[in-house]
Every structure is written in C-alpha cells, then in structure tokens.
Amino acid sequence: MTMDTKNGSRRTTGRGIGLAAVRGLALALISLPGAVLCFCLSLVSIALIPIGVGIVTTPYVLTGVRAFANSRRVLAAEWGGVRIPPAYRPLPEDANPWARTFGMLRDPATWRDLRWLPVDMTAGFVTALLPAVLLLYPLEGFALAIGLWRVFPDGYWYGFVPVTGQASAFGAAALGLVLLFLAHFLTPRLLGVHFRLTRAVLGGNQRELAERVRVLTETRRDAVDASAAELRRIERDLHDGAQARLVAVGMDLGTIEALLDKDPAQAKELIARTRQSSVEALSELRELVRGIHPPVLAERGLGDAVRALALRLPVATEVSVDLPGRAEAPVESAAYFAVSEVLTNAVKHSGADRIWIDLHRADGMLRATVTDNGKGGAVIGAGSGLAGVERRLGTFDGVLAVSSPPGGPTMVTMEIPCA
Numbered sequence: 482m483t484m485d486t487k488n489g490s491r492r493t494t495g496r497g498i499g500l501a502a503v504r505g506l507a508l509a510l511i512s513l514p515g516a517v518l519c520f521c522l523s524l525v526s527i528a529l530i531p532i533g534v535g536i537v538t539t540p541y542v543l544t545g546v547r548a549f550a551n552s553r554r555v556l557a558a559e560w561g562g563v564r565i566p567p568a569y570r571p572l573p574e575d576a577n578p579w580a581r582t583f584g585m586l587r588d589p590a591t592w593r594d595l596r597w598l599p600v601d602m603t604a605g606f607v608t609a610l611l612p613a614v615l616l617l618y619p620l621e622g623f624a625l626a627i628g629l630w631r632v633f634p635d636g637y638w639y640g641f642v643p644v645t646g647q648a649s650a651f652g653a654a655a656l657g658l659v660l661l662f663l664a665h666f667l668t669p670r671l672l673g674v675h676f677r678l679t680r681a682v683l684g685g686n687q688r689e690l691a692e693r694v695r696v697l698t699e700t701r702r703d704a705v706d707a708s709a710a711e712l713r714r715i716e717r718d719l720h721d722g723a724q725a726r727l728v729a730v731g732m733d734l735g736t737i738e739a740l741l742d743k744d745p746a747q748a749k750e751l752i753a754r755t756r757q758s759s760v761e762a763l764s765e766l767r768e769l770v771r772g773i774h775p776p777v778l779a780e781r782g783l784g785d786a787v788r789a790l791a792l793r794l795p796v797a798t799e800v801s802v803d804l805p806g807r808a809e810a811p812v813e814s815a816a817y818f819a820v821s822e823v824l825t826n827a828v829k830h831s832g833a834d835r836i837w838i839d840l841h842r843a844d845g846m847l848r849a850t851v852t853d854n855g856k857g858g859a860v861i862g863a864g865s866g867l868a869g870v871e872r873r874l875g876t877f878d879g880v881l882a883v884s885s886p887p888g889g890p891t892m893v894t895m896e897i898p899c900a
Contacts, residue, residue: 498616501669504560505612508675512609516602519546523595530582540581543591550594553601553679555882555894561676562844565683566880574868597682608675612668619661783813784840787820787849796828796836796853803841808899815877816840816849816897819870823851823893826866831855831891847899850892857889870895 519542526542529535547569557563570588572581585591734755737748778786784802791798807813820838827836833855840849861867861883871881877897885891 498668501672502613502616505609505668505672505675508556508609508672509606509613512601513606515549516598516605519549520595520598520602523598527586536578536582540578540585543585543594546591546594546598550597550683551882552884554683554880557676557679558844558846558896561673563673563676563680564844564846565680566878593683597679600678600682604678605675608671608678612671615668615671616661619658778813778817779810782807783816783847786813786817787838787840790817790821790824791836791838794824794828794836796833798824798836798838800838801840804847805842808842808847808897812847812877812897812899815873815879816847816895819873819881819895820849820851822866822870822873823895826859827851827853827855827891831857831859831889833889833891842899845898847897849895852890852892854890857885857887857891859883859885859891859893867893 522542523546526535526538530539547567551567554565554567557565567590569590570584572584576584737751737755741748777789782804784800784804787802788800791800808816824836824838827833831853833853835854837852838849839852840847842848859867861871861881867881867883873879874881874895874897879895879897882894883891884894
C-alpha cells in the first residue's frame with residue numbers, strides 16, 4: 482500500500498468519526514426535546530378523551546408522533562443502514578374524529594411509538610450523545626495540559642484524574658489521548674447502537690406477523706384496484722379518442738372512394754382531412770402508450786426517464802442520478818410514476834421556482850427524493866395525491882416520508898426495495 486493510499490484511508494476514517502459525532506449530537510438535540518414534547522402531548526391528549534376534548538386532539542397528536550417516528554426511521558436508514566419498516570393500519574379518509582381516535586389507539590404500532598418515546602428521551606439520548614462526547618471530551622484534557630488547569634485554583638476533576646498542577650494536567654491529557662484512541666473505534670459503533678435500540682423498540686416482532694399479513698393483503702387489494710382503474714382509463718381513452726378517430730377515418734375513406742370520379746377536388750380535400758385525423762389518432766395512441774409505460778423508461782432506464790420528465794416541467798429542475806445498473810421493470814415503473822405524481826403536485830400546489838431530484842440505490846433500496854423551495858404544508862391524504870403515491874409504493878413494500886413545514890422547503894422521500 483502506498484503512502485498516499487494510507488493517508489487517504491486515514492482521512493476517510495477521520496471524516497467517518499467526525500461525521501458520526503456530528504450526527505450523534507444532532508440526534509441528541511432532536512431526541513430529547515422532540516420525544517419529551519410528543520410524550521407529554523400524547524399523555525395529556527389521551528387523558529382528555531373521557532371529557533371529549535381528546536377525541537378531537539388525539540388524532541392530530543398521534544399523527545405528529547408518527548411523523549416524528551417516521552423521521553427517525555428515515556435517519557436510521559440513511560445514517561445507520563438500519564431498516565425500520567412502519568406497519569400502521571390505514572384509516573378511512575372520511576373517518577370522523579371518534580373513528581380516527583379509536584382506530585389509531587387500537588393500532589399496535591401506535592403503542593409501540595408511545596413506548597419508544599421514553600426510551601428515546603433516556604437511553605436514546607445517551608447513546609446518541611456518547612459519540613460526540615467521546616470525540617470532544619479529550620479536547621478538554623488537552624486544554625488542561627496546556628494551562629487551563631490554572632483557571633481552577635481549587636483543583637478540577639477530569640474523569641477520575643484530580644487536576645491540581647501541571648503534572649496531573651499531563652495525566653488528564655494522557656487520559657484524553659486514551660479516550661481519543663477509543664473514539665477511533667467506538668464512535669461509529671455507538672451511533673449504530675442508537676439505531677439498533679430504536680429498531681428494537683419501534684420495529685415489529687413475531688407477534689405482529691398477522692398484522693403484516695393484513696397490511697400485505699390490503700396493499701394487494703390496492704394493487705388490484707389500481708390495475709382495474711388503469712384498465713378502465715385505457716379503455717375509455719381508446720374508445721373516446723383513437724378508436725373514434727379511426728372509425729371516422731374509415732368512413733372518410735369510403736366517402737373518398739365514392740367522390741374520386743364525381744368530385745376529385747372535394748376528394749382531395751377530404752384526403753387531407755383524413756390524413757390529419759390519422760396523424761392525431763397516432764399521436765393519441767403514442768400518448769396512451771407513454772402513460773402506460775414510457776418508451777424512454779423501457780429503452781434507457783429510470784435515470785434518463787426522470788431527466789426527460791424534468792425537461793418538460795415549467796420549473797427549473799436539477800436531477801442527480803447514481804444508479805448502478807437497472808432495477809426490475811415493475812420497480813422502475815412504480816418509481817417513475819411516483820416521482821411524476823410528486824412533481825405534478827409540486828408544480829401545481831407548492832409555488833416553487835426550483836426543484837431538486839435525487840435518485841440513488843443503496844443497501845438494496847431504490848431511493849428517490851424530490852425537494853422544492855415552495856411554501857410547504859404538504860400532507861399525505863390532504864388531496865395532494867401523496868396518498869395515491871403511498872398506496873403505489875405500498876404495493877412494492879415501499880415507504881413514503883414527507884417533510885414539509887409551513888414556509889417550506891418540502892422534501893418527499895420514496896424508498897422501494899429492489900434487487
């Protein structure tokens with residue numbers, strides 16, 4: 482191994498340790514206040530159910546808890562490579578507050594989220610903070626060795642080392658060096674411990690196998706319904722569009738045949754009109770085929786298909802693609818139409834003037850992220866089309882996560898398992 486390779490390896494390791502420490506600190510700052518707020522609001526809201534107030538507030542509070550838990554699922558996948566699939570029971574969109582409240586409370590995943598909140602604010606906070614502490618605490622020992630000990634005339638405890646003079650300050654620096662050496666090996670692992678702890682509490686178990694089967698049954702039903710609706714759309718478009726034009730072309734050809742000897746001028750005019758009708762019928766057939774499975778998707782893959790989709794948008798769009806090889810055709814098709822629907826929502830409702838699309842594959846997952854700088858406020862199931870995207874992804878055991886605070890930006894992340 483050359484010297485440059487060794488230096489590059491050290492720099493990569495150093496960046497990994499620093500990144501793990503920064504991510505752990507960010508998680509600690511998020512987990513404690515977020516978990517405390519969600520847990521307290523949940524307790525208060527559920528306690529107010531007997532007097533009626535909780536019937537109204539509980540669905541909103543539990544939706545917020547689910548959003549907080551789902552954001553941690555996304556971070557666990559992106560930062561730790563730990564997959565924590567959600568298994569929430571779907572609720573009818575037209576359900577009243579009573580049905581929504583008790584429907585969510587009967588969901589085992591709701592109580593799993595509520596059990597996770599105290600764990601996240603205690604053990605989760607500690608395991609997230611430890612990587613940053615293990616990397617930053619040695620700096621205090623080095624600072625004591627170079628003279629900081631003089632600021633504490635009555636002495637200072639650094640770990641188990643009482644610092645009362647320069648010699649003991651060097652001892653604190655030696656302890657800091659040992660901690661820094663341990664940080665080299667433990668910092669990334671400690672962050673992994675945090676995510677595995679999260680999975681142990683948030684993740685399902687064998688007792689929920691029946692729930693998993695039920696979810697798969699519902700997603701299969703959604704797939705069948707979507708397929709039937711797509712067939713009806715194709716039949717309607719063929720009947721009202723291309724078929725009607727082709728019938729008209731056939732009738733015009735019969736008229737032309739009768740007029741060729743009697744009125745050639747009118748026959749020529751009718752031929753021109755028939756040619757235009759055939760061109761329009763062909764164009765409609767191409768649009769119909771493109772709506773079923775775009776040719777560019779079949780010929781050049783998901784990356785180029787999404788680039789072609791972005792070129793047709795009236796908003797400035799940047800596309801980043803990192804897809805080694807191609808996924809299965811159904812997975813590419815589902816990802817393409819999911820991205821297309823999200824982009825349509827962004828153009829129609831967000832008021833954004835810039836959109837970013839990122840496509841990449843890692844750990845057997847195809848991940849597509851669409852971000853816009855619009856006004857935010859996008860919610861699944863609020864008539865935005867995201868509920869349909871979620872059902873489409875659910876057919877493939879995929880996940881949809883939405884981050885859209887008021888004022889923006891909006892980030893929609895879609896993940897689909899792929900070989």
